[in-house]
Amino acid sequence: MKSILLTTVAVAIIGGGILYGERLAKDKPRDDGRVVITYWEKWSAFEKEAMEAVVNEFNDSQEKIFVKFVSVAGISNKITLATAGGVPPDVAGLFGGNLAQYAYHESVMPLDELAAESGISPDDYIPVYYDMCTYRGKLWALPSTPASTALHFNKAILREVGWDPENPPKTIEELDKLDKLAAIKNGDKMERMGFLPTEPGWWPFAWGPLFGGQLWNGYDKLTLTDPDVIRGYEWFGSYAEKYGSGTVQSFKEGLGTFNSPQNAFMDGRVATVMQGVWMANFIEMNNKDLEWAAAPFPTPADRPDLVNPTIIDLDILVIPRGAKHPKEAFEFIKFVQSQKGMELLCMGQKKNSPLKKVSKEFIENHPNPYVQLFTDLAYSPNVIVPPKTPIWPQLSQEIRTATEKINGGTDPKEALQDVQNKMQPLLDDIVKYEKARGVLTEEEIAKAKAGGKP
Template sequence: MKKALSSLVAIVLVFMIFLTGCGNLIGASTESEQRKDGRVQIDFWSFWGSETRRPVIEKIVDDFNKSQDKIFVKYTFIPFGDIWTKELAAVAAGNPPDVVISDLGKLKHRAQKNQVENLGPYVKNDPSIKDRFLPQAWEAVLYNNEPYALPFNLDTYMLFYNKDLFKEAGLDPDKPPKTWDEALEYSHKLDKKNGNKYERIGFYPLWDAGPDIWMVNADGEPYFDKNDKSMIADPENAEALKWIKKFNEKYGLNTIDAFKGEFGQKQSEPFISQKVAMYVKNTTFYTQIRDYGKGMNFGVAPLPERKPGSGHYSWSSGFVAEIPKGSKHVKEAYEFIKYLTDVEAQTYWGAKLFDNVANKHANDKILAQLSGEAKMVYQAAVDNLKLSVMQNMPIKAPDYDKFINPELDQALRGSKPPEKALQDAQAAVLKQMAGQ
């Protein structure tokens, strides 16, 4: 009996500690109804807590609070790995925060699950708001033709290349590879070996870029169209896998794995340390070159296309500002996310962090503040966003990648023909979508 009582007391104590320590993260603060200045307090969560990003978002919040006297925003940082789990728990508990920065890719799934507020009624009274955004960014926040968030930022992948190494290899430093065949040809010329060991690899397409990026690049089509029709097994996707396999066969998987194992950060980052001559990265990578690759002679270009005329398509995703379902202050939260995505806040964010924002007018203002290499890269990124494709997540298969990625791995390691791997992946995803 004493043992059972002790166990019960322990459970109660643990539960009380949990509530005391985590209460503010499970739901929104109760202070919103207690402000003496009469303002409505809204709780804003994001994962921006680094020494570079946190001061920027806190400045934007502070500017908003000073810009009017009706609403006060309280900012809370929650680590990237925890924020959305805690948000969903708070929504389920009926006491969510009022604004959360969430990933764009799964927004439609959250909308379908009724986990976020429909902003349609607010946008209808503010019809010009969609005109501030890049078209593909606005399209991405629509579910059943209704907006469920406002776009915040986007990314795009491009080819960075070392101009000095191009000269060393006898290549024109102003002419990066235009096609997949040229990329493979250039890689041979840019390789550097000491005996049987590679000291430098000219190009490997899967370092910091997944095969899904190259399958989008192949024909400008994601895995699924806007109606959730699967295009996983399209023949162009098989071509992409076959092309990547050529690099695996050229270098050998052991060399690729061993080479990657030596990669570091900052000055030791492989492109900056000149261990790799061409590299596919998100364009914010420029900030690492700027900070750790002083004097580096580099260029940036669209991804090489599958064949002449097929298109230099890239892959894109990003983050949105959304209002979780059950917010007690939806009207005030909407006013804040309008501010977050308007020109002033977006210009400040993008200029400080060299980040492509969803507000197209802000991108123009950011460009006007830049010069030299920074302006060159940012302009290239803005132009590349026109070629960038958003991955549509099927409502009935939000975890589709767990069926696709193992098949891609088998294809790239040579244990299954690419066509067969893609057919098997598509069959597995369609089975899940059918509820089987």
């Protein structure tokens, strides 16, 4: 008797749980009859708040659609699994560098038609940002917040070592000279460096392109052992070499985390750093009194054609395949693309705008005094963009490992050749498949060849 009762109770609890969970998972219809769309975004803290403000603004302006904003950690994996399981959100905020992978697997929806219907045009955007949203001739995403990078330098240290703080290094050779002047080595311990390529170490792929090297031909061949690429990594490795590999690695190890007062640049342990448009805000939060400025990153003296290099980063909005309300989802994306929506978002996140049209107030009221510089850099012919290929997530990790090897004393050519050997077959598979599917057309190939820059 007792056991029957227990079984009944157990079944009731499990069954009830499943039914209730099912109800929870479904979006409750709203009393006002608006369609609820779910939006997963990777941000937290102030970046999340900035997007929340945009969402609220949209919701207030709407009678038909309501956006439910969810901040999600580890978003890439979760979106993949949710999409595979057929229950993705309607809008997702992802990393632009990975777009080719999503597009290749068609896990996101092409947006060309929706964009055309809404009157969104490539001409609205700074070219590099719009270009990052496309893959093999189709539009798969639209920007949320963009970024570009520049050399940030500590004026007090420059002055201390006798360098004109209004005249930061313009060539790589000058940067090396400044590093020598600013470096302090005590026994076998580094106490300060003028520049450290691995701080913050977020873009290990950029050193080749910084010296004019191309990482691939834009469609089917990696060119990691291109002499200019190798030259870039030789320069990168020279920093470990000149002070001793172990010494520099220990120094790097002891540097604080990025968003803390112990950040190497903020507490004066490196005099200059390659950083993005967001840096001003983090300096403000962690070390208000730092006397700093920003300028375009230096270029090799013998390559004046490479002037104004900048690494481009982009956060994107996509509609995952299988989203229940793609039309409504795009309404929201469209709102973010409006000048008003975009400036609210980018101002809140303290970044530049991906749109060509920028209001005077946006520049004037922007908390980053160098926002115009970062905007201008995004127009530079020498933008450095991660290769748009589905193998990028793995390729970038392999390049990172190569830089670790170079810092450990391996010859750059050998380290890069390893990456080339390992990754080229994977790219071959992809190209073969894309050609078979008709995605990689002659026109696409011609465009890649003509474009030069991937």
